[in-house]
Amino acid sequence: MIESPLVPTADTEKPRKKARQPWTFDRISFVLVFLVLPLALFSVFVVWPFVQAFWYSLTDWSGFTPDMNFVGLENYQKLLDDDIFMTSLRNNIFLAIVVPFVTVVLAFALATMITVGGSAHGATRGLKGSSFYRVISFFPYTIPAIVIGLIWLQMFDPSNGLLNGVLTGIGLDGFESYPWLGDTRTAMPASMFVIIWGFVGFYMVLFVAAIKSVPGELYDAARIDGAGRLRTAFSVTLPLIRDNVQTAYIYLGILALDAFVYMAALNPGGGPENSTLVMPQRLLITAFEKGQFGLASAMGVVMAVATLVFAAIVFTVNRLLGGRQEGVRR
Amino acid sequence: MTAGTDTSQPAATQDPPPTGRKQKRTGDRSVATVAHVILGIWAALVIVPLLWTLLSSFKTSSEIFSSPFTLPAHWSFDNYVSAWTSEGIGRYFVNTIVVVGTALVLVMLLGSMCAYVLARFAFPGNRLIYYMMLVGLTFPIFLAIVPLFFVLKGFGILNTLPGLIITYVAFALPFTVFFLYPFFKVLPQDVSEAAEIDGAGEWRKFFQVMLPMAKPGIASVAIFNFLGLWNQFLLPVALNTKRENYVLSQGMAAFASRAGYNTDYGRLFAAVVITIVPVLVVYIIFQRQLQGSVSQGAGK
Numbered sequence A: 001m002i003e004s005p006l007v008p009t010a011d012t013e014k015p016r017k018k019a020r021q022p023w024t025f026d027r028i029s030f031v032l033v034f035l036v037l038p039l040a041l042f043s044v045f046v047v048w049p050f051v052q053a054f055w056y057s058l059t060d061w062s063g064f065t066p067d068m069n070f071v072g073l074e075n076y077q078k079l080l081d082d083d084i085f086m087t088s089l090r091n092n093i094f095l096a097i098v099v100p101f102v103t104v105v106l107a108f109a110l111a112t113m114i115t116v117g118g119s120a121h122g123a124t125r126g127l128k129g130s131s132f133y134r135v136i137s138f139f140p141y142t143i144p145a146i147v148i149g150l151i152w153l154q155m156f157d158p159s160n161g162l163l164n165g166v167l168t169g170i171g172l173d174g175f176e177s178y179p180w181l182g183d184t185r186t187a188m189p190a191s192m193f194v195i196i197w198g199f200v201g202f203y204m205v206l207f208v209a210a211i212k213s214v215p216g217e218l219y220d221a222a223r224i225d226g227a228g229r230l231r232t233a234f235s236v237t238l239p240l241i242r243d244n245v246q247t248a249y250i251y252l253g254i255l256a257l258d259a260f261v262y263m264a265a266l267n268p269g270g271g272p273e274n275s276t277l278v279m280p281q282r283l284l285i286t287a288f289e290k291g292q293f294g295l296a297s298a299m300g301v302v303m304a305v306a307t308l309v310f311a312a313i314v315f316t317v318n319r320l321l322g323g324r325q326e327g328v329r330r
Numbered sequence B: 001m002t003a004g005t006d007t008s009q010p011a012a013t014q015d016p017p018p019t020g021r022k023q024k025r026t027g028d029r030s031v032a033t034v035a036h037v038i039l040g041i042w043a044a045l046v047i048v049p050l051l052w053t054l055l056s057s058f059k060t061s062s063e064i065f066s067s068p069f070t071l072p073a074h075w076s077f078d079n080y081v082s083a084w085t086s087e088g089i090g091r092y093f094v095n096t097i098v099v100v101g102t103a104l105v106l107v108m109l110l111g112s113m114c115a116y117v118l119a120r121f122a123f124p125g126n127r128l129i130y131y132m133m134l135v136g137l138t139f140p141i142f143l144a145i146v147p148l149f150f151v152l153k154g155f156g157i158l159n160t161l162p163g164l165i166i167t168y169v170a171f172a173l174p175f176t177v178f179f180l181y182p183f184f185k186v187l188p189q190d191v192s193e194a195a196e197i198d199g200a201g202e203w204r205k206f207f208q209v210m211l212p213m214a215k216p217g218i219a220s221v222a223i224f225n226f227l228g229l230w231n232q233f234l235l236p237v238a239l240n241t242k243r244e245n246y247v248l249s250q251g252m253a254a255f256a257s258r259a260g261y262n263t264d265y266g267r268l269f270a271a272v273v274i275t276i277v278p279v280l281v282v283y284i285i286f287q288r289q290l291q292g293s294v295s296q297g298a299g300k
Helices: A025-056 A074-081 A083-116 A130-142 A145-155 A162-169 A187-212 A216-224 A229-240 A242-256 A260-266 A279-289 A293-329 B018-056 B061-066 B078-084 B089-120 B126-138 B141-155 B161-185 B189-197 B202-213 B215-231 B234-239 B248-262 B265-299
Strands: none
Touching: A025 A293, A025 B089, A025 B126, A025 B141, A025 B161, A025 B202, A074 A083, A074 A293, A083 A130, A083 A187, A083 A229, A083 A242, A083 A279, A083 A293, A083 B018, A130 A187, A130 B018, A130 B265, A145 A162, A145 A187, A145 A260, A145 B018, A145 B248, A145 B265, A162 B018, A187 A242, A187 A260, A187 B018, A216 A229, A229 A242, A242 A293, A260 A279, A260 B248, A279 A293, A279 B141, A279 B234, A293 B126, A293 B141, B018 B265, B061 B265, B078 B089, B078 B265, B089 B126, B089 B161, B089 B202, B089 B215, B089 B248, B089 B265, B126 B161, B141 B161, B141 B234, B161 B215, B161 B234, B189 B202, B202 B215, B215 B248, B215 B265, B234 B248, B248 B265
């Protein structure tokens, strides 16, 4: 079995023997200040609100009065019957299926081109001028998500947007004043494109870094065995950077199960026939406009559960695939 | 880290025998050409929208409507001036610098303190705190947003910049602790012991020995925290609703929704450029270090 070189070594270090030291005033004051200060902040502003949210989701609290009745799972029942919320949940799930997959595939393809697109001889060589592509690719990551949304909102503009300008310019007159974000058929794909545009470059850079830390001998061995570039990418590179792919997939999944900022910029009202409505948009309206804080908290719990289920699926799939590949290699 | 450079590594093996060589070289070249074409298309896809935004920011609104795809008739900075002053982008910009700057310093200090204690001291509850941080990292902020609103209200810091700063610090803390933990974990024990023999207490040891040694890790985490906080949108939208306290991201959203009615697109594009350029310039200057940070993140 080949050990991935990217697994952190920190956790395998022997536990340090610290117990022999006496608990002096210096040590006690140090641990207290260093631990208590951050943890107090973390508990009050992160842990406590999360705990409260679970409790509120079981009440009919409006937020404006202290009245609060325990209603059990009634809020969750309401969500199941709420067509608009279920649409937003479906949209988020759809996003979580498409966005991570497409982003990771594109990022991996581009990273492979940059790293092994060069010579097929000797050690892994970068493509000439690859640093140019890497620098450019990272640009979107430095732009705030809301601004990315605004830029593409203008790009997609039916009459003044660059996209329709280019399409009609090359003779596709059917696209003259075509509303990309206003048509149910294209609103969601166009919104997905924007999210993917924002993240491909970042994960490409991450994968390039991971691929470069793969020992060159492995590629030589694959070449001597007669593996082509495509085969090498799938059978050598991909298994070796599996942990990075998993991390990317989970982060992108969490992002897609939220997607609030992009949707708020592109289609603040949820898009044509709610085709781009996502759960966070419903949550904010339910909480701060309708004043149904109990119900809004239940939506938050659904989002959290969806995130955890997604992470669990990614871990499981990775483990299953990993087990198989290791078996083959042996 | 090798990722910061793209120079060819020395060849580890000899080239294949000269017979098949010519064929392979042409194969290399065509693969390289295809790669360049695809990467070129991708690069254009990234750059063109940004360039178009830049060009449009110099146009008047009527020009944007009449000729959206030409160069501006006059290169004037009027849009920038009015976006900065009358649209309040200047004020949002200053607010953002104050909030993100303060929060970044605080979270790096508190985060490294916490990560250090968790990584190097054995005490009951250590693992529990670590896993709680991990949970805090994965749970959506949306779940916390409603109760958080009332927590801040209770402290009387709702709709204030200090309230926003504290919230930023608290929510960036799990990420910071989680990613600094391995850096402190692998610092050599003998340096720590040497400092003790020299009579340094825990406080001095941390600030004068350990913290400087963890600098590479702290730099990478700080970069990601900066970008994350600079991008933060939900927390200010829900918890910071006074217009004079707006940060850049929410100010941009508010500006855009208003621009939808009075359609001053020139100013909107100028505001977009003002938001992008500072970070982009810093990125281009430090891109080598940043790419190094990404590769360190990849190893963790």
